[in-house]
Amino acid sequence: MKPSSLWLALAFGATALTGALAAGSSPAPGALVLSGTLKEQSDDTDTGLFTVPWRGGGGQVEARIASVAGVSPVIASAPLQSGGRFALTLPATLDRSLLPPVPQDPLPATLPPPVPGAACTGSVKLGDPTIRVVQLSLSVKATKSGVVVPVVVSTPNEAQPTAPARTQQGLLYYAERPTAMNGTQTCQWTDHGVRTRMTTRMEGPLKQGWNKLTLDMTSLSSGAELDVTFHLTSGALPTDDWTLMPEADPGPAPSGG
Structure with a gap:
């Protein structure tokens, strides 16, 4: 797989993210209010992820x-403006039924495992191995629908042909x-004559409740060698x-709607 394809696959499938309550009321203490703007992909995705x-x-x-238990039903929703703006409020606490048993992996579906x-x-680990951590998935329903992700992608160009491909998700x-x-x-490991070196780092605190994070992924290919780095910070x-x-699946459709 070419580095650019690797980052597109990660950005498309790595994870689903953020959510909200209905707008118009003051957020409860401890709630997290998110605001942002939707973008969509351009038709040219052969060399990277470009947005319009x-x-x-x-x-x-x-x-x-x-x-690890799967994707829950909708826990909250909010309107999307025609220009792509939204404001979402996440509930301060989650029902314990949404927190699955402690998994073997330290974090939910974020860091890719090495090949067998x-x-x-x-x-890489959490300071408290018994803690339960879940990830938020945000999707949109409009004339275009699917999972939405905050992602920034940069790829090598003619001016810097040896620069690493980089995705920040x-x-x-x-x-x-x-x-x-x-x-x-x-x-x-070596696969089909290509030696791959993958370095995974994670650092930073997780507070009780909601946490914003960035997964910084870089890839540099040189001949038959590929260096890949995943750096997760809070x-x-x-x-x-x-x-x-x-291409991502936003999860089961809500009942009655």
Whole structure:
């Protein structure tokens, strides 16, 4: 897989993100208010992910919880303006039924595992291995529908042909208790004559409740070698623009609507 294809696949399938309550009321203490603008992909995606202004008109955004248990029904929704603007309020707390048993992996469906048989050193982990963490998935329903993700993609160009391909993807986690992310893991393997070195790092605190994160992914290919890095940090999203990913599945349709 070419580096640009790798980043498009990650941006399309890595994760679904953010959500909201109906607009018009003051948020409860501890609630997280998100605002942003929808974008959509241009028709030219051969060399990277390029966005254009939203052309899907008005509609609705819907929030779901994604975890090892699957994707929940809609937990909150809010209107979408015709120009792509939205303002979403996440509930301060989640019902315990939305928090699955503690998984083996430290975080929900974010960091790709190494291939079977890879030689690895180090580890990435949460300070509290018993904590339950879930991820938010945000989708849109309008004349265009699908999952939306805050993502920024840069690819090498003629001026900098040896620069790494880079994708910064925003994530929203809900943690039942405060903890911290830490650790570095490096894995190497060879497949079809290509030696791959994958480094995964995560750092930063997770507070109780909602957390904004950025997964910074870079790829640099040189001959028969590929260096891939995943760096997960907490504190902020990479952008307030949310890009429609039409190939992704927004989850089950809400009943009665």
